[in-house]
Structures are given as C-alpha cells and as structure tokens.
Amino acid sequence: MRGFLPHPDDVPVELTLRSSPSLFRQRLHTISLGGIACNHPRAYRRGMAVEMIIPSLGENARYPGYVAWCQKQAQGYRVGIAFVDEQALFGARMSEQVCQIQHYCQQHAGDEAEDIDLQALAQEWIAQHANEFSEASLEANRVLQPHLLPL
Template structure:
C-alpha cells in the first residue's frame, strides 16, 4: 500500500459520510491506494469521507475511507484509501496535479516564476518516475 502525502498548501475539504459502504480490501494491495493529510481533528478508522479539492478541480469529489489516524503534536495525520478502482485512479491523477501546483508555489518562494506547464515539465522530469504506480 502506497500513500502520497498531499501538500498542505493545497487545501482538501473532508466531510464524513455515514451511508457509504466499501468492498473489503486486503492490506497487501500494491501501488498507489490513497493519500495522507494533516488534519486538525481525528477520524475513526474505517470512517467513510468525501474529499473535494476545489483549488485544483472544482468538480472533483470522491469518497474514500480512513485507514489510520496518528495523533501528532498539534494535529492528526490521516491516511485515506480509495478502494474503488475508478476513484483511486482519479485521485492519483488529481494528486499529481496537486504536487505540480505545490512545486510551482515552492519555486515562486525561491524567486522563480513558472507557469503551470513549465512547473509540470520540471516536476515530471524530477519526480514522476518515483510517484507510486496505479496497480489495482
């Protein structure tokens, strides 16, 4: 199971969902399965959550489930898996866009002004090969 740390400067909106059931999944899944996020609140393991990411795509909306929630100093690090193949594939693509936007913002703080296409080209060259594969 591979999770990608979602960049904190690209806000996620997370809402609990109580009427969603998922198929059982095994812990030996290989490849990209979800994301991690620093949350101000704890979530119960197994809790279904709806994720939106308005800054990257206003139409993006998927539902996943909390796999673990670790209490840290001032926050909770949560891992959200996406057991449905289509949702998982969609999240992986959106997450790459989020990583590229985060890279563009980091470059800006270093005095480099990159448009999105320039940032994407650099990010792909530097990081795409190590981004977890989608293998469900």
C-alpha cells in the first residue's frame, strides 16, 4: 500500500458511504494506489466503500475510495482513504494540492488579506512542495504504518 497525503484540517472534507460492496482487507492492501488521510468525527471500518467530497472545490470534487485504516484521535478519527482507480487517485491528488495551497495562503494571509498577493503565495507553495505530490515521490516516501494496515 502506498503513502497517504495528509489533508489540511482547515479545509472541510466530507465522507459518505457508497453503495459499492466493501473490499476485504487483504484485497485493499494489495490493490491500493495510495490515498488521502483526513480527520473525521466518525469512525469507519476498513474496507468500507466511501466517497471523499471536498465542498470548497465545487460539486465535481468527489472521489470514490475505500477506508484503508481508521485511527482514534483525541477528537474524532484519522481516516485513510485508499483509491483503487487511477483516475480517482489523480483527481484526489490534484485536489489535495489545491487544498494545501488554500491552507498555505490562509496561514500567511492572517489579518492583512488585502496586502497579500495570493498568486505569489500559491507559486511559492508550488515551488516548495509540488514535487511531494508526484507519483515518484509518493512511491519513494510511502508511509507504511504496520499497526494501521490489515493483517
């Protein structure tokens, strides 16, 4: 199973159940192309079919996946959403870059929003972090957390 990109907490994400059948844990482990890790108030079982929705990116920011792992946090859960379809993974990774840029701009804008050049901040983020979202980078830096993976 490949690495999971962390979704920024200040960009809302929704998870909804899909009518697709769940995947067995071992099958999910062997076919996952990678995924997104996000905080969520609800727990999900591994293998459940879900749709990850990012409302701030519009109606088309919907990505079908499966719960790869779910870990209890101090408040809520950290959920790893695995993608088994290359198109869904590509769309989710591109959306995550936009979310990270939004997060970066929000961090740097503060109360001086009218004086901040958002385009320059976006280009700064891209120069510093875009390579982290490449396929080669995800494969090279894959995050395997044995206590979260199916046995």
